[in-house]
Structure formats: structure tokens, C-alpha cells
Amino acid sequence: MYKNNNYSGKDRIKGFLWLFFSLFILWLLLTSTFYYQEFWVGIVISFIIAITTHEFYIRLGFPPVTPKRFGFFILYIFILFWEIIRANLDVASRIIRPSLPINPGVVIIKTRLKSDLAKIILANSITLTPGTFTLDIQEDRLLIHWIDVRATAIEEATEIIGGRFEKYLRIIFQ
Amino acid sequence: MTWGWWVTGFGVIFLFLGSLGIYRMPDVYNRLQAGTKCTTLGAFCAILGVGIIEPSWFWTTLIIAVFVLLTNPISSHAFGRASYMSSVSFCEKTKVNQSEDFCRDEDNDT
Amino acid sequence: MIGTIYLIIIGLGVVLCLLRMMKGPTAPDRAVALDTSVTVTTALLVLIGLILKRKIYLDVSLVYAVLTFIGSVAIARYLEGGIE
Structure with missing residues (x-):
């Protein structure tokens, strides 16, 4: 290797x-x-x-640091924190309810990011945010376990799960 | 620094809820969901709260908290991939399962 | 006083993880419960350090987190069963 x-x-x-x-x-x-x-x-x-x-x-392969990239990276961290807190409240409310209201499923999404580092960051962000969990990565497709399935088509699921992060990561890594 | 105790308490509650999720959820993937999310935020808040209570410890606690925040998703992803690869079955509540498509396309590509 | 209550709550969490470790039907279940209890224990060590006013517990918890992260990834690779 x-x-x-x-x-x-x-x-x-x-x-x-x-x-x-x-x-x-x-x-x-x-x-x-x-x-x-x-x-x-x-x-x-x-x-x-x-x-x-x-x-x-x-x-x-870290990209060279420019003020624009740095600013968007700080903004990305704040967005990620907000999403983490939302994710936790969501999952915690599911856990403490006696009926355990889960609706799990496994879906595939596509990403347009090219570099490996960007894909790692995207996968980890997805793992930390509401009800989604990266199981596997294969070239440009990610296998996601979703605790509350709302869409099964690839494009729709991509927009709901990865859309928020991907537009910032594409600015940072290009 | 009394509000450090509030931050720590917030984290402690989430740590407990994460463990409760580990106990209550029906299959390994849902357990990973609960275990990763709740314990990551819980440990982050609890450890950083200690740094707020004792200001001279702040930088060391920040390092531990950021380390937990960075490595917890990685090890959980490794466990998720391991259980998916060793074909642990999904629970009967699972509505959608596209993992067969994922494997088939992979065979076509190679 | 408040610190003791926090310690009791976290201890209950560790007990729940241990119960899952005894019950868990498959090996990944047990490994996941172990990984979660490790994260909980990291926070527990930091809190013990705060209550006993010893800074050395912070170093202990940092080393514990680093070593068990490597251990978790190794266990996961073993469960995965591939040699890539």
C-alpha cells in the first residue's frame, strides 16, 4: 500500500x-x-x-489556504455545530418516547465532490447530523442508513441529506 | 463559573440518553445512530464544561473534546461498515433497503 | 454535591452499556456498546478529575481516548474480515 x-x-x-x-x-x-x-x-x-x-x-491533499476558503471553513464549522445540536435533540426525543418512533431505511446518495479529503469530511458530517449514518463509500456513491426515511429516489435523498454541506465543501475544495 | 455546571449537566444528560439508546434500539445500525450522535455532543459538552469551571484547564479539555468530536464518527463508521460487510440483518421495521443495488453496481463496475 | 449526582447519572449510563454488552445478539452489537461506554468513560474520568481537583486525570482520559480509538478501529477491521 x-x-x-x-x-x-x-x-x-x-x-x-x-x-x-x-x-x-x-x-x-x-x-x-x-x-x-x-x-x-x-x-x-x-x-x-x-x-x-x-x-x-x-x-x-489539503488545498492552499486563501482568505475565502478560510472564511467558508469557519462558516461550515458553525453550520455543522447547529446541525449537530438539532440532530441530538431529534434522536434524544426518539429515544425517550416509550413507543420508540423510528422508521429506518437504507438509501444510496450521490456526491459531486472529487477529492478524498472532501469526501471524508462529507461522510463524517453526515454521520453527525440528523438521523443519517454513512455505512459505505464507493467512488461517488454513499450508502446511508436513515432513521426516518422521507425520500427514496437518489436525487431527492441527496438533496435532503447532503445538500446543506456539499455546496460549502465544493467552494472550500475547488 | 456557575454556568459551566449547566454545560456539563447538559452533556451528562445526553451521555445518559445515548447509553439508553444503545440499550433500547432494535438493531445494530439504529444503536450506532443513538450511540454516535448523543455521546459525541454529550462528551463534548461535559468535557468543555469542566474546562469552563476550571479556567486553567481550558486548553487541555478543549484538546480532549475536539479529539472526541473528530474520532467518534470515524470509529462508528468503521463499526457500521463492519456490520454491513459481515451482513448483520436489518430489523423488521426497516422500510427501504437499497443495499443490494449498491453491491450489484459495484460488481458491474469492476 | 452536583458533581456526585452527575457521576451517578454517568455511571447508570455505563451500566446500560454493560447490559447491552451482555445481551447483544451479535458481535458488532457488543463492540458498539463497548465503543459507546469508552466515550462515556472518557467524560467520566474528566469529571472525576474535576471533583478530586487533580489535573493528571485529564492526561489519563486523553491517553485513554487515543488508545481505545485505535483499538476500536482494529476491532472493526477484524469484524469486517477483509485484508485489503
């Missing part, structure tokens, strides 16, 4: 720096101190991890 891809030097340096600084910031948040011993241990460990694993990071 592991192939030694030949990335250009510029890509390698860029990926290495992104990974190094995100790991180092994570370390600072975790220790939450600026004591010099902790500081230097953090730099050494981040350096070792970044230099050994930056190829995996490059293969994920």
Missing part, C-alpha cells in the same frame, strides 16, 4: 512546515506552559514526527 511518491522539494518543505507548526501548537496547548525544558522537548518531538510523516500529510 505504501508507495514512495516523488514529491517536489517545494511541496515537501511546505508540508513539513505546516505539520511541524500544527504539532508544536498542539504541544503548547497540551502542556500549557512556556517553561524552557518543555519548550525544547516539544520542538524536538514535533521535528522528529514531522520529518518522518510529512509524506502522508502531503498525500491527503
